Amino acid sequence: xxxxxxxxxxxxxxxxxxxxxxxxxxxxxxxxxxxxxxxxxxxxxxxxxxxxxxxxxxxxxxxxxxxxxxxxxxxxxxxxxxxxxxxxxxxxxxxxxxxxxxxxxxxxxxxxxxxxxxxxxxxxxxxxxxxxxxxxxxxxxxxxxxxxxxxxxxxxxxxxxxxxxxxxxxxxxxxxxxxxxxxxxxxxxxxxxxxxxxxxxxxxxxxxxxxxxxxxxxxxxxxxxxxxxxxxxxxxxxxxxxxxxxxxxxxxxxxxxxxxxxxxxxxxxxxxxxxxxxxxxxxxxxxxxxxxxxxxxxxxxxxxxxxxxxxxxxxxxxxxxxxxxxxxxxxxxxxxxxxxxxxxxxxxxxxxxxxxxxxxxxxxxxxxxx
Numbered sequence: 001x002x003x004x005x006x007x008x009x010x011x012x013x014x015x016x017x018x019x020x021x022x023x024x025x026x027x028x029x030x031x032x033x034x035x036x037x038x039x040x041x042x043x044x045x046x047x048x049x050x051x052x053x054x055x056x057x058x059x060x061x062x063x064x065x066x067x068x069x070x071x072x073x074x075x076x077x078x079x080x081x082x083x084x085x086x087x088x089x090x091x092x093x094x095x096x097x098x099x100x101x102x103x104x105x106x107x108x109x110x111x112x113x114x115x116x117x118x119x120x121x122x123x124x125x126x127x128x129x130x131x132x133x134x135x136x137x138x139x140x141x142x143x144x145x146x147x148x149x150x151x152x153x154x155x156x157x158x159x160x161x162x163x164x165x166x167x168x169x170x171x172x173x174x175x176x177x178x179x180x181x182x183x184x185x186x187x188x189x190x191x192x193x194x195x196x197x198x199x200x201x202x203x204x205x206x207x208x209x210x211x212x213x214x215x216x217x218x219x220x221x222x223x224x225x226x227x228x229x230x231x232x233x234x235x236x237x238x239x240x241x242x243x244x245x246x247x248x249x250x251x252x253x254x255x256x257x258x259x260x261x262x263x264x265x266x267x268x269x270x271x272x273x274x275x276x277x278x279x280x281x282x283x284x285x286x287x288x289x290x291x292x293x294x295x296x297x298x299x300x301x302x303x304x305x306x307x308x309x310x311x312x313x314x315x316x317x318x319x320x321x322x323x324x325x326x327x328x329x330x331x332x333x334x335x336x337x338x339x340x341x342x343x344x345x346x347x348x349x350x351x352x353x354x355x356x357x358x359x360x361x362x363x364x365x366x367x368x369x370x
Contacts, residue, residue: 002031007064009036013189014065016124018219024131034219042069058082065123067093073100077107086115087126092332122186204239210279211242250283258355264366269296273355276301285316296320311342324365
């Protein structure tokens with residue numbers, strides 16, 4: 001059997017989901033190809049088809065920490081092969097997938113599409129959970145009705161894995177001593193408000209992985225690379241220094257950001273927008289909300305990709321949901337950690353105009369007008 005594993009590009013969580021899949025596939029007679037996929041590949045059907053290429057020999061396509069759009073799902077169910085398995089946790093994706101199930105129940109009932117969702121877990125954790133007691137062979141043979149677990153009235157046909165399952169056992173298999181590796185990735189990815197010590201370790205691990213451009217390492221080679229890094233404790237200790245440098249850089253960027261206290265339907269919101277390196281979206285956001293820890297704050301970091309004529313928006317928030325803004329701008333993600341992309345070729349990218357566009361979109365999104 002051939003598996004094509006598509007995982008969230010340039011994301012620690014997506015990459016670690018692919019690494020977990022690779023660890024589970026070790027020693028098994030499977031042909032597996034791994035490809036990082038960016039959300040831009042979902043923008044048009046032509047872009048997705050070009051990315052997918054010839055898949056006549058593919059039996060299963062896995063989407064790890066990412067979910068096809070409604071348009072892409074419509075296309076995928078027309079293909080005789082392969083079958084589709086989605087492992088994701090983004091709220092915006094859950095809404096789309098639930099809608100698709102409601103309008104296209106047949107592919108779910110037949111097993112053409114299977115979905116594993118847990119909005120309170122990370123993509124890496126869900127992948128670990130999926131393989132905790134099931135080998136790849138048994139998973140691909142199971143039909144959707146066998147995997148379903150009722151979660152609530154609106155999500156019962158989509159959510160298949162409990163958010164409360166413990167993943168230590170599979171972690172021992174995948175990472176040896178790293179029995180909290182995926183949990184640290186999860187804390188950072190979901191922006192979970194954990195105890196200070198756990199948060200500091202999660203930030204240090206994330207900074208270490210980003211500094212070493214872990215995304216450039218093929219997922220199937222991650223385990224071997226990781227062994228060379230030493231213990232998790234060693235990595236976290238080194239990561240503390242890297243994280244400190246990143247935070248200093250983020251503080252500088254925030255000082256140069258534009259700020260406005262805006263009135264919205266949800267009350268006053270502290271709104272920041274400024275330039276931010278793509279790897280520092282979370283610490284840039286944290287630098288902003290820490291100035292108003294008990295008040296509603298939304299921080300938008302801009303990263304200009306001149307090679308692709310695009311502007312990436314990294315959106316973080318505290319005490320208010322940022323996801324409506326991301327969705328209104330054509331993006332998605334989690335309630336407090338999300339993002340979007342603006343095509344510079346189609347927009348006036350003057351900073352003042354861009355600031356007004358994002359600010360006004362936020363106001364309308366919080367009013368429910370977008």
